[in-house]
Amino acid sequence: MATYILKRFLQLIPVFLGATLLVYFLVFSLPGDPIVALFGDKPVNEAVAARLREQYHLDQPFWIQYLLYLKGIFTFDLGQDFSGRPIAAVLGEVFPVTARLAVMALIFEAVFGIIFGLIAGLRKGKFFDGTVLVASLIVIGIPIFVLGFLLQFTIGVQLGWAKPTVSSAATVQDLILPAIVLGLGSFAYVLRLTRTSVIENMNADYVRTATAKGLSRFRVVRVHILRNSLIPVITFLGADLGALMGGAIVTEGIFNVPGVGNRLYRAVTQGEGPTVVSIVTVLVLIYVVSNLLVDLLYAWLDPRIRYDA
């Protein structure tokens, strides 16, 4: 097991190098001169532009720029963004906000998805099951920005149950509505996955045997149906954490959340190579590590799975 974990961590190295190289190259290939764009409508001061190009190594060829960036990382200096702030500080500011948002969305989709999915599965074909299935289909079908604006307007503005936008502190309370919007799509998937899995397990022989042992219905459901049904669900949730962090761009835009998505969007439009690469690389690392955690969780949930080197 220890060898397995070590191996997986060693895999992070090529993933890290590959991701940074690819993203750096993509930003490098963006059309237009980011420095010129910085001047906006004003006439370009060539001396200032040249100094800026030098400061951000934009006058260097691609490989040099990339290697300088890598060197920066290993000396714990990620460089500065175009407003002159250290990128490390920017990351430290935006990631906690988005992490909070993503974790809240994950908790929302896990708790409600599993509960609703379990009840729907146990009552397969009944009224509750049908209603929930149709509702989840609608949620999956409607794009997130439509849902987001809809909920922002009804719940946030008209009913006033939650704040329609997020303050710069982005407190847990601020983030409730955005988290629900962010988690809605996955909530529907979790629900359907749980439901299918429960239905499959309900008919398993060991569930019948458990009932024949004289166990109460509650215990049969909790110990023998739910536990076994959660295995695929947990796998999905783990992989979804990474997707939620990266996929928060739209939601953050709607609710004006000062998180990764907003900052990344700005960096992309301004062609801030190092900022984009830094944010994306952290996202990739989070994704890979959360996948590793899922695999370990999977082995813990299902003792038949053993990872031998």
Add this chain to the structure above:
Amino acid sequence: MNASVEIHEAGASAERPLLEIKDLAISFTTSNGEVNAVRNAHLTVMPGETVAIVGESGSGKSTTALAAIGLLPGNGRVAAGQVLFDGEDIAHASEKRMIELRGNSIGMVPQDPMSNLNPVWKIGYQVRETLKANGLPSGPDDVAKVLSEAGLPDASRRANQYPHEFSGGMRQRALIAIGLSCQPRLLIADEPTSALDVTVQRQILDHLDKMTTELGTAVLLITHDLGLAAERADKVVVMYRGQVVESGPSLELLRNPQHPYTQRLVASAPSLASRRIQAAKELGVESGDLLAPAEDVAVETSMPEEVLQIENLTKVFKLRSGFGRSTDFTAVDNVSFSVKRGTTTAIVGESGSGKSTVAQMVLNLLQPTSGKIVFDGVDTSTLNNKEIFAFRRRVQPIFQDPYGSLDPMYSIFRTIEEPLRTHKIGDKASREKKVRELLDQVALPQSTMQRYPNELSGGQRQRVAIARALALDPEVIICDEAVSALDVLVQAQVLNLLADLQSRLGLTYLFITHDLAVVRQIADHVCVMEKGKLVETGSTDEVFDSPRQDYTKALLNAIPGAHLMLPPEAATA
């Protein structure tokens, strides 16, 4: 406490049945409306008595038993009749009452040990929750005691293992431990050993007998095996298409079956009394006698008598044991035998004996580690790709699972035609004619062509598999457990068909099976394998009448019903 209750019950109601099923009807709601699975079923189990329900799959035997413990599937319901447990009608009892009864009054040992233990919980946990739910002490020692009573060695350590770390036999012991852990008065045993090897089956049934006798537990045994039922039960109830067609004391019923279905069941019970299927033998000997002298001189060189020679065949698998190391596992160890043209050779052994590995190597699906397979005078390992293609045309397999070995997306026509197309034989019209002929040969209506595997029964599917194997007019057919998944009556039909085809087409069979009773019906020669080694070979009569090896004797002894004396007319009918 339990004991005193039992004594009291036994004294007070010596004549009162423990379980009495009266006029029971069970129906299932399906998309096609109500289907009656069981009609007018009636049976009685006295305290301490063992009663067996016998019937083929779909006869309603399991459904009847499940009704007695209130475990009908969701779409099933008791439509009429009573299930009296100790005088109380539990056919429509509340779920609460059933939970009270399950475990400590009515226990169950289910059919398939592979699927009936929850894979994510330790064995000990699954025993403990049973004890706990029924209000019995459930400490680690109690759990270990329950498991060791069911014959599980080293129980306290084993209790900490997961089901996948157990063999099939050990899992079944664990399930028996669970079923009997609360000392129920009635135990429902639904095909408790049909998934196990024959020697393990015997040990487990012996142990179950011993335990239920000690505890005074009544047993309702569900089985498709008449021999097993007669050997283990005091009374036998025969079910056919949802109805009880006959019931009575075991031996009496077996010796003197009244209902036509029971008579057929007794006749085709693959017990030892039945000899090799007669039609085949007579025809085979006849045609052999007529043809042999004429062809002898002309074809002697091109057609050696021994079509298949296996010489010192060995297969070693490398098992990974973590971190680059590997251990060798010898699946087949220095096996030699030969198969004569037009005869049937059976390879017998338990699971893990290497018999299927031999079959795969003969089919050239697996490379031997060492040794030779000589087919018609040519070492098969020297064949190039083109020659292997030609070889496949002459050697065809029939596999065990007719559900798994037919492509569900292919029509029956396409399945049977595929080998012809692959080998570019004939044009479209002649191929269709051939498929029609093949369906005739395996006694399937030609209309079967347009159907799909899921529309056919297990026996029909196996006929399709046989037709597919025959499409290329092969010389040798390798049957890997070809009839093991079938009910006895269907099994007998398929074996008859195979014997008939052999005599007409001069086929050679290599028959891989764990079922000695089947061997006796079909084989001329027997090879007994144990742990990769060939331990005994000889003609079927030799091996069965005077087995030399202890292992062969143990296998023969373990056949259910081996010691029952049947009337001769029933055995050969």
